[in-house]
Amino acid sequence: MNREDREYMDIPGTYVMDGRHCRQGYHLNMFCMSLNQAENRDAFRKDEAAYLDNYKLTPEQRKAVLERDWLELLRLGGNIYYTFKLAIFDGHSMQYVGGEMSGVTEEEFAKMMLGGGRSVEGNRSKKAQER
Known part of the structure; x- marks a missing residue:
């Protein structure tokens, strides 16, 4: 494959x-x-x-x-x-790195993770994003 x-x-x-x-x-x-x-x-x-x-x-x-x-x-x-x-x-910290990769601050990233993480909506498929 x-x-x-x-x-x-x-x-x-x-x-x-x-x-x-x-x-x-x-x-x-x-x-x-x-x-x-x-x-x-x-x-x-x-x-x-x-x-x-x-x-x-x-x-x-x-x-x-x-x-x-x-x-x-x-x-x-x-x-x-x-x-x-x-x-x-x-x-x-890992939160700093996660924030850098996500385009948010360390604090915003930590808050997002404590709140359940990033929404899967719009993040499930590259093909779906192209539509």
Whole structure:
């Protein structure tokens, strides 16, 4: 089955970690995991661009890391659990990252989640949005 033929590919804003997506993000996710070690965090803090040279990131992945483009990191193969290590490095909460990806503030995102989350209306299908 072609990846584009899978039902979940029609869900807006959804990046499922299937085999292809895992392969796409392998080096990105390994970079993020490296931030578990204090000496790696220190090296990254000292010179982010030079530290990223240690990983086979695509130019798009590299740009997304340096710009902290959270949604782009996911789109480019990042696993939220790994990319969140970069957010932690920057001192950000999961609510902050969720807000950045949703176009709202950290506080608005937290309130939305406490209120039951984003409405599914209008968010069920890319095809339906095109109509």
